[in-house]
Amino acid sequence: MSHLKTENLTYIYGAGTPFKITALDNVNINIEKGDFVAIIGHTGSGKSTLVQHLNGLLKPTDGKIFLDGEDIHQSKSKLFDTRFRVGLCFQYPEYQLFESTVYKDIAFGPANMGLSTAEIDERVRKAAKYVGIPDEMLSKSPFDLSGGEKRRVAIAGVISMEPEILILDEPTSGLDPMGREQILDLIKNYREKTGSTVIIVSHSMDDVARFATKVIVMNDSKVDLMGTVDGIFENSTHLQEIGLSVPQITEVFIRLRKKGYPVSEKIYTVEQGYRELKRLFEGSVNND
Amino acid sequence: MAIIKFENVTFRYESDEEGVALAPAVKDFSLSIEKGEFVAILGHNGSGKSTLAKLANGLLLPEKGRVLVDGMDTVNEEDDIKIKQTVGVVFQNPDNQIVATIVEEDVAFGPENLGIEPTEIRRRVDSALKTVGMYEYRKHGPHKLSGGQKQRVAIAGIIAMEPRCIILDEPTAMLDPIGRRDVMNAIKRLNRDLGITVVFITHYMEEAVEADRIVVMDDSRLLMDGTPKEVFADATKIRSIGLDVPQTCQLSELLRADGIKLKNDLLSIDELVENIDALLKGK
Amino acid sequence: MIKDITLGQYFPMHSFVHKMDPRMKLLFVTSFIVMVFLSNNFISLGFCLLVTAFVIAISKIPLKTVLKGLRPIILIIAITSILQIAYNEGGIVLVDIWRIKITSGGVLTAVFMALRISLLIVMSTMLTYTTSPTSLTNGLDRIFAPFKKIGLDFHTITMIMTIALRFIPTLIEEVDKIMSAQKSRGANFEQGNIIKRAKALIPLFIPLLFNSIRRAYELANAMTCRCYNGGQGKTTMNALKFSYRDYIALGSVAGVIASVILLNIYCGEYNAEFTFGITV
Known part of the structure; x- marks a missing residue:
């Protein structure tokens, strides 16, 4: 049985108004446990809308999303549960930091899960370690950190919920080559150590080529291609036509x-x- | 005379709390940018390259040394408007540079501040929007545009002031590949067709390669200065400061280490493929 | 999408009214409002109604859309009308059951008041429907420009208005994004009592505040680079110029004022019995 699956997923923004936009058109994807998935496509192809459905943030206009075979919208509690099992880290996540200390910010997710103080503490320290944030930084204000450090703290804020599936929307955007390398390395290490399923949304083919076990190409609100890196790059001319480069x-x-x-x-x-x-x-x- | 000249410039940001002095963002930096050049300033985040943009038009003033814009010292307040009109700056986040609710009104903002005649402003706005390929969008609201389109509007807003030099501080960092390509093309047009001096600050080596000259910054200092071929020939040095080199250079470097006599300055796919072809056929 | 919400209710169209100078529109609406207040009989007010109908007709904005603008004040109109009917005792008694006594005076005054309020609202919404926020700000800027000489700097205020208008869609989008991000970490903005809900907003407002400060700082830099110096010696690309439309409108303003005053004098002050006499 597939781990995460969408069935005829369709999403229309502003349905019933003259401004309606079809952001997802009959999307069927299938993700297995342990997959390292890359979702690629240019801006407006629907890739960000798709991942916001996978943790139940957006409700589909039509179609269903299944996590371990169960519809995530079947009940309110199931939906709440999905938010924690499928962790979503947004693009430029450093702009969402809000707490007075790095520690508290990383603890926000686990605290919302209703865990005990001891459990929260354990998770915060574990998550900080995964992203390479040293202990002495935990008591600092997140606003005093460098751009790259903020980004890592924000990612730790999602990892600390220990999601079975970790989704990162363009985790390297705006970073310089070294920062990019660090983030990709930490994601790779995290996956190897925890065995969790990871989904990266990206428009950088270079990143995708190195890590992904499965690639989903989005174009014009639809799944354009889905397969292995080899299979996808065979269509290099087509990829260039839809605004992606090899x-x-x-x-x-x-x-x-x-x-x-x-x-x-x-x-x-x-x-x-x-x-x-x-x-x-x-x-x-x-x-x- | 150089359009921008940095003479032994040192600059440090004011320490905010507890009065602990910060390390200088730019240290003993000298550089001369000539009229009509297309210069890329390459460096990783925190190397001091963005501070250069603000020093170059008097937004920041040097602690030591001086910055001359077309011969005018940036510390002279009476030349302030003239300096800002000579050297325009475009910043990273397009959202935070657009002032008006309509594209053409935003582009008109600079010329309006300069007190230019309405008919002349109209001419400049139309021509600036055409240069960046945004003329059809002149009546649109900026919030409905893509990042790349917004950035091109921001560029038009600067060129409508008819500066002789334009500095772009990581203008593509927040854009997707399509937006990046469109902005890059617009910048190349400014330099080639309008003869505007371009200083392009970036950490993307594939963009720096497009310039005539690359200045590499590291640790607040100038590290290298030369043509793209000269700079990337030293792949090891570039990588040692956390920057990328083109994949073509990396590949030829590896092969050269094995005694395969490829050139060390192959920046484009074409050059590499031809060099490989020539070597194999020569055998 | 949340950012598609139209601001200031502007209805872009090509019409005589849309093309008028914003300053003239402001003048027209202001004098019209004064005239509606001055109208003291049904004939004067009826004339104002005709003027309103005419403006709506030439603006090409659908009547349905215009009437929608009245929706938020229906309650106010209803309460005013009920109070008038309940307490005004002039004219002929129409209904007198138990303790409810409705007189012709009450009914007519209620109608008069309702019509008056509606006209005020409709004409004001016509201003925002036919004038873009930018153009309106521009008009205000120009109207208040002379006040600079006496030390009142309205330019700064209109610049703030322009920037606010520019950044509202950006901030709405940002709120949307931060909310989604915090929801992904289990934040709950919809449940609990007031205190709990207010507390839940902290993860939204702190980042919003920090980001806005950063934006403001960057915007200030960008404006400085574009030679902004507080509007001194500033020119305008789209200089506001009166066209034939505006002279026609100016004539109409004079016409409306004269008509209302004349109608007020010749038709006499509104008086329940008198008017009722005519209508019967």
Whole structure:
């Protein structure tokens, strides 16, 4: 049985008014336990609307969402429960910090779950560790931290609820290369250590190519493609048509193949490219 | 004469609480930007690059050294308006730069403040909006536009003041790939077609590559200054300060280490593919 | 979407009224309101009703939309009318059952008052329906410009109004986003007593406040970079200029004032018996 699933999910903003916009059109996705899913698409493709349905924040105009086979909208308590089981971290989450200390901010979620002080304390410290926030920072005001630190505190605020599924909406946007690397690493480590299912919303193909086990491409409010990284990048021309780019390195190999060289087109990282080219150069030496 | 000249500039932000002095945001920085150049300033967050933008038009004043805009020292208050008119600045968040509720009225804001004749303002607003490709949206409300469109409106608002130099402080950091591409194209047009000097502050190396000259900032100082090819040829150095190098450079670097004689300054896909092709055919 | 809520109820259309100078519209509405108050008989007020109907007709705004503007004050009109009917004892007794006594004077006064209030509201909403907030602010800015000489700086106030109008949609969007984010962490904005609900708003208002301060700071920088110096020597691209429409409107203002005064004098002061006599 699938872990999280949508069935004919449709969402219309401002239904019944002249401003109505179909944000999701008959979306069917299927996520298994332990998946590392990347949802990609350009702005306005419906990807953010989709993830806000997955934790029950938005109520579908039509269709259903199932968590472990149960409709998340079947009752109010089920819905409340879903919020904690499916943790959603918004884009630019640092702008939602509000407490007087980092500790209290990370504790907000667990406190809302009604946990005991001891349990909350344990979770806060665990979450802080996952995101690399040292103990002495916990007593600081979140507003005194650097941009990258704030972002990590905000992510810890979701991780501390110990969700079975962690969703991050564009977790690296606005960060510099080092900050981006740190965030992606911590997400990877978190997933490896906890075995939780992770969903990342992104428009960066480079990030996706390195980590994802499953890719969902959204375009024009619909699921455009769904499959493995290999399967998705096979359609590089199509991806470019819908406003997404493939990694520079992939493009290099597509061009080489067009020139008649026997190289694989399924190259998404510099490391893979290096090995493939080395093989090509060595092969040409042997032919001499 | 250089359009902007930093002479041994040091600047530190005022310490807010307890009077603990902060480390300087810019340290003993010298740089000369010539008319018509397209310069990218590359550096990670906190390297001091955004402070440069505010120093360059007198929004901030140096603690030591001086900043000259077209020969005018930014500390001279009587030249303030002239300096701000010569060097326009576009900031990161497009939402927080748009003043009016209608696109064309926002673009008119700068020229209006300068006391320019209404008919001339109209001409400038229309031409600025056409340059950034937002003319069809002139009657729209800014809140209905995408991030990239808003940023292009903000750029139009600056070019309507007809500055000779425009500084863009991470204008694409909050945009998606499409918005980023559109803004980038608009900036290139300013430099190429209008001859406006462009100083482009960014941490995206793929954007910096588009410039004629790259200045790399690290730890509040100038670290490197050269053409994109010169700068990225030293991939190790760039990476050591937490910045990316183009994947093409990374790849050629790895292969060169194995004795494959690729060039070390292959910035574009075309260049790399051709170099590989030439090497393989040469054999 | 929440940001699609129209602000200031502006109804963009191409009509004579829409194209009028905002200053002239303000003048027209102000004098009209005074005239409605001065009208002391049904004929004068009827004339004002005709003027209103004419303005609605040439503005091309659907009557239904205009009447919708009255919805929020229906209760006020109803209460006023009931009080008039209950306490006014002039004219012929129409109904007299048990302790309820309704007189013709009461009914007519109620109608008179209701009509008067409705006209005031309808004409004011016509102003906001046909004038964009920006244009209205522009008009106010220009009207109050001369006051600067006597030390009253209205420019700052109108600049604040413009920025507020500009940022309301941005802030609505932001509230929406922060609320969703806090709800995702289990915040509950909908349940509990007043104290609990007020407390639940802290996670919303603190970030909103911090973000707004940051925005204000950035906006101030951006405005400085665009040579803003408090509106000194500022020109305007869309300089307000009176067109033939505005001269027509100016003539109409004079016409309305004259008509109401003449009708007031010649038709006499409204008086329950007299009017009733005519209507019967």
